[in-house]
Amino acid sequence: MKDVAKDANVSVATVSNYINGKKVRPEVEEQVRQSIEKLHYVRNAAARALKTSESKYVVFVLPTVWSPFFSELTFWVQQYLNDMGYKLILSVSENNYSKEKSYVKMAEEQRVAGIISISYSDLNSHVPANIPLVSIEKDDTGMFPLVTSNNYDGGKIAASEFHKRGVTSAIYAGTLHEEFSPMIARKSGFIDQCNNLGIHYSILDVPSSKNTEDFHKFLNQLSESVKDKEADFGKLGIFAYSDEVAIHIKEKLDEEKIKVPEQVQIIGFDGSKIYPNTKLTVSSIRQDVQQIANKATEILDKQIKGNSEREASRIMVPVNFQQGLTTTSI
Amino acid sequence: MKDVAKDANVSVATVSNYINGKKVRPEVEEQVRQSIEKLHYVRNAAARALKTSESKYVVFVLPTVWSPFFSELTFWVQQYLNDMGYKLILSVSENNYSKEKSYVKMAEEQRVAGIISISYSDLNSHVPANIPLVSIEKDDTGMFPLVTSNNYDGGKIAASEFHKRGVTSAIYAGTLHEEFSPMIARKSGFIDQCNNLGIHYSILDVPSSKNTEDFHKFLNQLSESVKDKEADFGKLGIFAYSDEVAIHIKEKLDEEKIKVPEQVQIIGFDGSKIYPNTKLTVSSIRQDVQQIANKATEILDKQIKGNSEREASRIMVPVNFQQGLTTTSI
């Protein structure tokens, strides 16, 4: 910049002003422009950040990007942030607590503008209250804004859709250990509505899908359960707490020659498409991913700009049912 | 840091030394540690970057994250970079040239350590030669290292797998306009091997899947083509230049009541799984995504460390065939 100033016969301040769009005399403006061009000058963001103590980085902490839901979410979050002039530091935690913490530490060192986090641990409680943060899905501290799908409603919708399709007996497939708020809400909604509609239900514990052995055990248990129920009750529906689990269940039932959706119907949760224009394979309660990203980034931006007085808002985004190949058409 | 120095009764230099792991007297070390703790000091990365003119950021430019291939790739790239101590700035370009350029501009301003790019434009020619960069899939400048799958081989393998399954007539579904090197290689490999094995083939132009109308036209054309071929020749195989296209083709044929893989077999390209532990729906030539990420990050790191003298290496990662549901079992 000093070089540019010298080359253009002006002071550094003038160059700085020009770059930052302040008023400069047209002749000077032209001269500076040329000098910048000539010397291939690009301003040093680190120096600017140091001086202004402002940053345009946002850290996005999430368990993975390798799933339809998270990749779509990442897509939208990046898009919105980019449109608002932020840069996104992708921080994949794999639900690893120490990784999560290292990302927070990094965020502090970088003096980032803010953090968007999806964490099922108590990560938020390690974030200093002075750094803008918005959580997606879960925030138990109550100190930060939260954007989440209406999980309870999603559970209810699933039960209702089953009911419309003649289901009289249902299985809820979810995690019982590691219970955390969004999952609990999905279950409660489902159960409550089952009770309302007179659907008989039972609950099956799903182990983490990473653990192949346990997961196979679960699938076996499930298909036994399905065979039992088929004899005892009428039409059967399985509500899985995620599409990933729903897909695995469908694959298992296919193997067992149990016809989906004729004999058993399945509804998953998330409803993200693998590509922007693809059909859903499993029927699902779709989270409005774009809306979640939109709200989260918007709220973060406001927080950064200081217009919002950390009210720790709770935003609930509506979900809806999406017909896939695992429920009968009505 | 000044505060810490004062609190610990030492100079800033000592604090700096302590933080950077230089030798400090044990008593002093302890004192400094405590002061840091007490004052909740975290060092300012911007100031450090300014002084040392070193950065730990890597910009990752790619068309999207919202597809199995790119989300898996992003997952691995982030993982490897993180393990090497870098931070990843996610830069989704949507193949938009001006966005790509703005990311490069940003990278320059941030004085990032390096860039990893997947671009089908001439992006690389806009990157100053002094900034470390490695390309994935395509680099026409010849100035930067390139990591790519063996696309030609992939095409050949597809033809061979068809041949093993009795296919005597084939369609290649790929983009003819916008031809760029990886796609050309896939096609050539396929065609060459078809010739070798005496498979009759024809070529069909696939429009960008974003354009729904044109794409539907293509699908109709394809299914006509399939019906014609079925009468004329023996077993038919369709090789699509990507899994996304392959999936759409499969859906279309399902609609038309054409049985896959009994009547027509389909092989796609990429072979990425939607989730880490899921089955493939379409049979596919799988790119070794993890290996690509591994090589790309490794080469970038070397370049940054200056151990490598910009030899513009070309690395070719092997591909392999993955049986899905759209080819017959053998």
Next chain:
DNA sequence: CTGAAAGCGCTAACAC
């Protein structure tokens, strides 16, 4: 081993 001081490149007063 530790302290004093220079300076990385920029912005923001402030004076002209």
Next chain:
DNA sequence: GTGTTAGCGCTTTCAG
């Protein structure tokens, strides 16, 4: 409008 200058928080000589 423009120039001068202080200083953001750190690392890094260079003395001691």
